[in-house]
Amino acid sequence: MIDKFVRSMADAMEGIADGSTVLVGGFGSVGQPDALIDGLIESGAKDLTIVANNAGAGRVGLAKLLELRRVRRIICSFPRSAGSVVFEELYANGEIELEIVPQGTLAERLRAAGAGIPAFFTPTAAGTQLAEGKETRVIDGREYVLEKWLPGDVALIEAWQADRWGNLTYRSSGRNFNAVMAMAATTTVAQTQHVVDLGAIDPEAVATPGIFTSRVIHVPYGDPEI
């Protein structure tokens, strides 16, 4: 019987090695896998590359992981936001590497990794400093920038419902990067608000088919912070 549910956070974090590339879902606090981030902190894994849209806020969650000096490099589109004090401090002191990626390019690099496409040409950033040093090509009269896929060793995502095959749904705008990152990692770990029986999710409504999900842990923690 296939059962992707794990009972403990230690089981959810099993095998996350030092030096891993970890994809962290969510956009702001919506869809952010807070419990799994705490689990990652607890696991002790270090020298990490974190891929996330934002670089954490306050001194909890992703910001805490950064503050503990466990992240060598962060790849994101919008590191600077209300309360991103820890990141800005580390960055100013040269204690963290930053790769800034346009949000759509970030999403597409993840999608490409999940879809087995090693690189693609995009119009985004053509003619800007974010394209410096990158291969460009004129296709049908317009300039495009070559971008490579961005595979993760691990993806940490937050779902709304999950069944034991790892079929997932998301809540409202909580789908964001979660569904994309689920495809892009060797091991995808989902925390879910609700556990449902196999067959209970309308097949038409499955947003992430179970093939992309490695482990699921039930974390009914409630709504994102307002």
Next chain:
Amino acid sequence: MSDTAAAFKALNRDEMANRLAQDIPEGWYVNLGIGAPTKVADFIPADREVVIHSENGILGMGPAPAKDQVDPWIINAGKQHVTLKPGGSYFDHATSFAMIRGGHIDLCVLGAYEVAENGDIANWATSATESAPAVGGAMDLAAGAKRIWVLMQHTTKQGEARLVESCSYPLTAAGVVKRIYTDLAVIDVTEEGFSVVEMIPGLTREELQARSGARLRFDRLNTAG
């Protein structure tokens, strides 16, 4: 500001957003950048169906909810709480940016630091060496939407021109801006450079030119209104 006997009154932010909103036709799919452009949604005439896109995965975005009706799961790209209109939908980030780069978004309204007469836009970083720059979805939107309109003050607070011959700040995208709505005028970006199509009452061509860093053309100026 200290013009002696200034005969014109610059538009305020709401009036600017309102002016732009009048030009969005029914049926367009529109992305509104964070900051001032977000306000445009409040001024789209109620009898006009315009579908608002938010890059974090929403089509059919509605206005901010009443304080006691906040759904914490629905936020916009600026991470403010919003609502979903009937007919709205949610999707993931890759699909959302496919809509943008794939040319499915009819219009994106962006704020800007500078727009150049060839349509270059600078709106994401104020220097090449800025600490911890943050680009978000600006470059994807600027490069991908079918048309880019800019909503911005005509000059900086210090009175420096934002309409320029070439941008001094790092570019967001090259040659994409089609139209600019400022507190003083509506200006098209054409093959021949900036072309003023509308000015606020009481403002002279000379006064507008003096506040601009590149040559303005007035041959398409609509004087009827």
